[in-house]
Amino acid sequence: MNNRETILEHALVLFASFGYDATGVQEICDQSGITKPTLYHYFRSKRGLMEALLAENYSPYIKRLKDACEYRGDLPQNIAEVLRSTFRFADSNLLFYKLQFSMRNAPARGEAYDIIKPWIKAQHEPVFTLFSEAERDNGNMRGRAQAYTITLLGMANAYIQQAVEENIGLNDDLAYQARQQFMYGIFS
Amino acid sequence: MNNRETILEHALVLFASFGYDATGVQEICDQSGITKPTLYHYFRSKRGLMEALLAENYSPYIKRLKDACEYRGDLPQNIAEVLRSTFRFADSNLLFYKLQFSMRNAPARGEAYDIIKPWIKAQHEPVFTLFSEAERDNGNMRGRAQAYTITLLGMANAYIQQAVEENIGLNDDLAYQARQQFMYGIFS
DNA sequence: GTCTTACTATACCGCACGGTATAGTGAATT
DNA sequence: AATTCACTATACCGTGCGGTATAGTAAGAC
Known part of the structure; x- marks a missing residue:
């Protein structure tokens, strides 16, 4: 599975569990097994990630x-x-x-x-x-x-x-x- | 009006407007015209303030x-x-x-x-x-x-x-x- | 073989957060 | 007059945040 989908998948779980504000970008990266620049490559910002989701x-x-x-x-x-x-x-x-x-x-x-x-x-x-x-x-x-x-x-x-x-x-x-x-x- | 009530009043407006996570303790203090130690005197924590509310x-x-x-x-x-x-x-x-x-x-x-x-x-x-x-x-x-x-x-x-x-x-x-x-x- | 493009890691930035150590102040108590 | 107590301001702490500058790497194009 490509990284973009992996990120979206884990972001869904974390956002749904802890809420948008309370979920850190770093935590999404850790769960997805990637680092922040990768996330910011696919999604312009935390907000952009949520919008894509x-x-x-x-x-x-x-x-x-x-x-x-x-x-x-x-x-x-x-x-x-x-x-x-x-x-x-x-x-x-x-x-x-x-x-x-x-x-x-x-x-x-x-x-x-x-x-x-x-x-x-x-x-x-x-x-x-x-x-x-x-x-x-x-x-x-x-x-x-x-x-x-x-x-x-x-x-x-x-x-x-x-x-x-x-x-x-x-x-x-x-x-x-x-x-x-x-x-x-x-x-x- | 005493400070405790003033804080509760402004906290309600801010929490209701922006949410619990997105509202900073400092902002509540500014709106209430007091400083943080005053707030923490009446309420043990941000959470304690919400519980009292x-x-x-x-x-x-x-x-x-x-x-x-x-x-x-x-x-x-x-x-x-x-x-x-x-x-x-x-x-x-x-x-x-x-x-x-x-x-x-x-x-x-x-x-x-x-x-x-x-x-x-x-x-x-x-x-x-x-x-x-x-x-x-x-x-x-x-x-x-x-x-x-x-x-x-x-x-x-x-x-x-x-x-x-x-x-x-x-x-x-x-x-x-x-x-x-x-x-x-x-x-x- | 060089160049470009897509992607990823290390290491860091500035900032705002929740919370507190310290030092008072003014009123009531003794 | 001395002491206590409830309350408040200044200035600061450590932490974690969103986001990024830099430096690659691996694959395909020419």
């Missing part, structure tokens, strides 16, 4: 999420697909999921949050667009696209957290259950 | 939460009170709420998470006890107290986050709405 792990999920948000007149179907793609994203790389979750909830003026901000937007945007389009077919949803987006993604996180702590599988059954509960919140 | 702000909420979890045979009533006390806690000091939320979701082996761990337990425990007792009156809940606890508190957080970003009031109406959605999740 996010790009590699987020990109496939965001792509699938965009597909899941393609509106074709059947909102419950879209919601199911959003939940399924998000559950699979979490399930496929739990360590990265935990890392990005802690960064999303980090203080707003910290560097970690600043780095992840564009990815939060990349996740939020397609879901928001989906609900905005669904509003046209469903009058009583008007003006609530933002609220629905936050609640849906928030609920997905709650289910994932529960599944992790209870050691339940993040399967499609759970996605179905989450969808039912979310739909109840909309039509009541 | 958590104790002062959490204690009243935990006390009210325990009352809200006193089971008297009416689970929906208890759930409403849990949500109400939690919403009021967030509403009364939003800055502290954001701080504790970011710490709860910080990496598990970081110092910030280590400091807040006992308070997570203090919040989790009474709610868990409530659901455990309610299990005796409601057979189809058996063995799910843990899951209900996580989901209820997770849902509360989702609603609070939504209320903050949408500038909705964290009033009792919202608590009622959250309860309805949660109860639907239980009995389906």
Whole structure:
């Protein structure tokens, strides 16, 4: 395996375990069996390393999420697909999921949050667009696209957290259950 | 105002804004208009300062939460009170709420998470006890107290986050709405 | 065989961090 | 008047941080 991948791999483990601030570049180098100039050759800075880590792990999920948000007149179907793609994203790389979750909830003026901000937007945007389009077919949803987006993604996180702590599988059954509960919140 | 309170006040703002790791003791001192020995006189360490901050702000909420979890045979009533006390806690000091939320979701082996761990337990425990007792009156809940606890508190957080970003009031109406959605999740 | 390019090690820099040794100060106690 | 105690400032310590200047090395190009 090349050094770049080795570094990314160990950086993920360390960042997820101790956090961005508390993880030193030297420690990443030690774990990866290389020295600092090597790391700085592949990644311009500590921040650049984190940005590369996010790009590699987020990109496939965001792509699938965009597909899941393609509106074709059947909102419950879209919601199911959003939940399924998000559950699979979490399930496929739990360590990265935990890392990005802690960064999303980090203080707003910290560097970690600043780095992840564009990815939060990349996740939020397609879901928001989906609900905005669904509003046209469903009058009583008007003006609530933002609220629905936050609640849906928030609920997905709650289910994932529960599944992790209870050691339940993040399967499609759970996605179905989450969808039912979310739909109840909309039509009541 | 005495120096101890001044320090706590400014520490809250800085910790909530930039995070525990990224906030320097010197910066807290500068903002508070005192010097480091003064801070270290009142608080043994940076960690001790954070512990004091958590104790002062959490204690009243935990006390009210325990009352809200006193089971008297009416689970929906208890759930409403849990949500109400939690919403009021967030509403009364939003800055502290954001701080504790970011710490709860910080990496598990970081110092910030280590400091807040006992308070997570203090919040989790009474709610868990409530659901455990309610299990005796409601057979189809058996063995799910843990899951209900996580989901209820997770849902509360989702609603609070939504209320903050949408500038909705964290009033009792919202608590009622959250309860309805949660109860639907239980009995389906 | 020389030159270029990609990559890697040694050794170091300046800096900000958490924390403290020392020396007070002013008010209450005896 | 002497002593004690709670509190505060100056100046400093050791450490570890992110990042880099320098000097290679090994492989392919010409």
